[in-house]
Amino acid sequence: MRAHLSVAVMGLCALLAACKAPPVTSPDEVKIDGKTSSQWEAEADKAIAETDATPPPESQQAPKPVTTNPGTISAGPYLCAVFVDRLQNAPGFTVNGDGSYTHDQGSKGAISRDATGLVLFSGGALDGRAAKYEVDLGGRPTLRLYDESRSRTVIDCQK
Helix, strand or coil: CHHHHHHHHHHHHHHHHHCCCCCCCCHHHCEECCEEHHHHHHHHHHHHHHHHHCCCCHHHCCCCCECCCCCCCCCEEEEEEEEECEEEEEEEEEECCCCEEEECCCCEEEEEECCCCEEEEECCCCCCCEEEEEECCCCCEEEEEECCCCCCEEEEEEC
C-alpha cells in the first residue's frame, strides 16, 4: 500500500508542475462595482465606527433604574429573596416612616440613606448591613443588600 501511495504522490507532483496556473492576484486587484475589496472594507469599518459612536435614540435605549431623592426610603413591608442553587425567600422587614425598621423576626433598628444613595442599617437583625436603593420604571422600590465586603449585592428586597 505504501508503494501505491508514493506513486500517487509523485503523479500529483508531476501534474502540478506541468500545470501552468495563472498567477494569484491580490484581493486588492479584484474590483467590484469599481471598488477594490480594501475600499469596500474601509467603507464598512467607517460605517461601523459611526454607528458605534452615535447612541441609539431615547426610545430604543434600555430602561435604567430610577432612584428617588437621596435620604428617602419608601416606607412599607419589603419581601426578600436570595439565590443559592435556587431562588429562596429570606426574612424581610418593614421600613417605618420615622427612620426605623422592624425585622420580620421581631428586632428593630434604624435605617438611613446618605447623599450617595447608600442605605445603612444599625441595630436589629440587619445591624451593620448596607444596601443600595432603587425604584424601577414601574415605581417599585427595591433594596439590594450588599455582602460584608460591599462588593456585590446578595439579597434583593422589594416592596
